[in-house]
Amino acid sequence: MTDLVLPPGVILILAGLALPFVRHTARQILMIAAPLMVLLAVWALPDGTSLTLDYLGLTLEPVKVDALSRLFATVFALMAFAGGLFALNQQNARELAAAFVYAGSAIGVTLAGDLVTVFIFWEVMAIASTIVVWSGGPEARGSGLRYAAIHFLGGVFLMAGIAGVVAETGSTAFGPMEATSFPTILILAAFLINAGAPPLAAWLPDAYPRASWSGTVFLSAFTTKTAVYTLIRGYPGEEILIWIGLYMVFYGIVYAILENDMRRILAYSIVNQVGFMVCAVGIGTPLALNGAAGHAFAHIIYKALLLMSAGSVLYMTGKSKCTDLGGLFRTMPVSCICGIVGALAISAFPLTSGFVAKSMISDAAGAEKMVVVYFLLAAASAGVFLHAGIKFPWFVFFQKDSGLRPQDPPWNMRAAMIFCAVLCIGLGVWYSPFYAILPYPVDYVPYDASHVIFYLQLLLFSGLAFFLMLGALKRTLTITLDVDWFWRRGGRAIAEEFEFQWLRAYGVIVEGFWRKLRLVIEGLYVNYGPDGPWSRTRPSGAMALWVSLLLTGFLLFSYI
Incomplete structure (x- = not known):
């Protein structure tokens, strides 16, 4: 064992476990202070292995730091701070405890140097995030059970794959692998399940919108982006990821355009955006991997901002369907403006974080002469502006007047949104410090004439198409069927038939x-x-x- 260093993620886990046992004021202080302590701890760690353990003849590295792990641990700590600030009014101590354990476990995964440690924190993440979903209320019970079943299935795949890799190599080190053997394919499948890849992607829009107004903000940040981290770490350049990522991109766009519930729109948008990252990992060049890591960093912040804006509307009105909302810009200006900033960032509008990160992915495809991939990513960028860049703010804050006159939420919720909005713009304007912490040296200039003109044309024509087709895009009280039908309805029918046949045979x-x-x-x-x-x-x-x-x-x- 080297000099004992407490993994920074464990600090956040311990803080989360303490939250239910302290009084309200102390709880609020701890929710703000603990993530900042973790952020300082992440940057105080030197590069390299800071902690090793011997377990059953295996060498474990619970704390191993490099540029990639520090990048993800940093944004996870920032997200825990912003989410904690936004959730100061949350009275459900169980949800808050689970959310902080969830965030700490995600940081634990990013700083793990071995597969066993990854698995331990991976499973703690699954348990804690399930509790966050369940904390949404009685209507979240079914979604939480389905969420848990799918993620525990992924955990089984991961455990079996790790056992196979250890048996083959005798090592637990977590580094680049190739999906050429059954164990490494199982590990890749486990990572993709958490990323929201097909055919099980429907767990995300099924579960996340069922969480509370604050729980969804935490859920949006950690599970899928931890999966992106593990893909960057374990499977860079795996070609199949290009096509899986492209499927996710368009799957998310189509379902988000069809959706009526504002939080389900943003949930499908998570799948869409993670698809860009997965595609970049499949391309596998340093520029593409920088794009995947940078886009994950930016996405965590602007997606949290969008869900904070939606959560504020839900908190103040109790409504989530676009058909019940509209005209809220009159009385919720801060929520509206911050939602628009998040919408511009997710659409990769110039001077926002999305632009300086996402543009690296499409340029990496172009540099590798992947013409089809390049044009599909460009078309997908226009689709993102349709469903998240315009549709969400338009139908929630503008369109027809719903007659609702809620005020902006309490000060802490406004402060959290403003904090994330400032980061979205700050990273887009002063991008050099952001590029400096990416895993590979960056030789990329986002603000040249061709980039800016191309994206402005793409987004402006996409916006024009939205308003020309506004009549067709207006939402109605409909339900979109996804592949989760097979286990929500088809699975139930099979279970009922099995129960009937079993009871008859038993008789x-x-x-x-x-x-x-x-x-x-x-x-x-x-x-x-x-x-x-x-x-x-x-x-x-x-x-x-x-x-x-x-x-x-x-x-x-x-x-x-």
């Missing part, structure tokens, strides 16, 4: 058993009942004769 088995038992009892009664042959009185002489015969037979047998 046949039980009836047969009792019939046989009755026959046995009747036979015993016939032979041993009052009139049975074995119940008759026997003369003692006859019994003596039988005993003599048996003894004679035994004697003769002993001489043979």
Whole structure:
């Protein structure tokens, strides 16, 4: 063991476990202070391994720092701070405790240098995030169970894959792998499940909108982006990820355009944006990996900002459907403006964080002569502006007047939104410090004429298309079916049929058993009942004769 260093994520986990046991004021102070302590701890750690342990003959590295892990740990700590600030009014201490354990576990994954430590924090993340979903109320119970089932399935894949890798190599080190063996394919599948990749992507829009107004903000930040981190770390350049990422990109766009619930729009948008990152990991060049890491960093912040804006609307109105909202810009200006900033950032509008990060991904595809990928990513960028850049703020804060007149939420919620909005613009304007902490040296200039003109044309024409097709895009009280139907309805039908067939078979088995038992009892009664042959009185002489015969037979047998 090296000099003992407490993993920074554990600090946040311990703070989370303490939250239910401290008074309200102390709880609020801890929610603000603990993430800042973790942020300082992350940057105080030197590069390299700071903690090693020997376990069952294996060398574990719970704390190993490089540029990639420090980048993700930094943004996770910032997100824990912003989420804690936004959730100061949350009275559900169980949710707050789970959210901080969740955030700490995500940091634990990013700083883990071995697969065993990754697995431990991975499973703690699954448990804590499930509790966050359940904290949304009774209606979240079913979604939470489905969420847990899928993530525990991913945990089984991860555990089996790690066991296979250790058996093959004798090492638990977490580094680049190739999906050429069954264990490494299992590990890749586990990472993709958490990333929201097909065919199980529907767990995300099923569960996240069921969480509370504050819980969804935490959920948006950690699970999918931790998966992106592990893909960058473990599978850079895995070509299949390009096509999986592109599927996620368009899947998220289509369903977000169809959706009526504002938080489900943003949930599908998470899948869409993570698709860009997964595609970049598949491209695998330093520029692409910088784009994936930088886009993940920026996405965590602007997606949290969008969900804070939506959460503020839900907190003040109790409504989440676009058909019930509209005209809120009059009385919720801070929420509206911050939502617009987040919408511009997710659309990669110049002078926002999304522009300086996402543009690296499409340029990486162009540099590798991946023409089809480049144009598909460009088309997807226009689709993002349609569903998240315009649709969300337009239908929630503008469109027809809903008659609702809520005020902006309490000061802490406004402060959290302003903090994230400042980061979105600050990273887009002063991008050099941001590029300096990316995992690879950056030789990339985002603000040249071709980049800016291309994205402005793309976004402006996308906006024009939105308003020209506004009548077709107006939402109605409809429900969109996703692949989760197979386990929400189809799975239930199969379970009910199985239960019916089992009960019928069970009845046949039980009836047969009792019939046989009755026959046995009747036979015993016939032979041993009052009139049975074995119940008759026997003369003692006859019994003596039988005993003599048996003894004679035994004697003769002993001489043979």
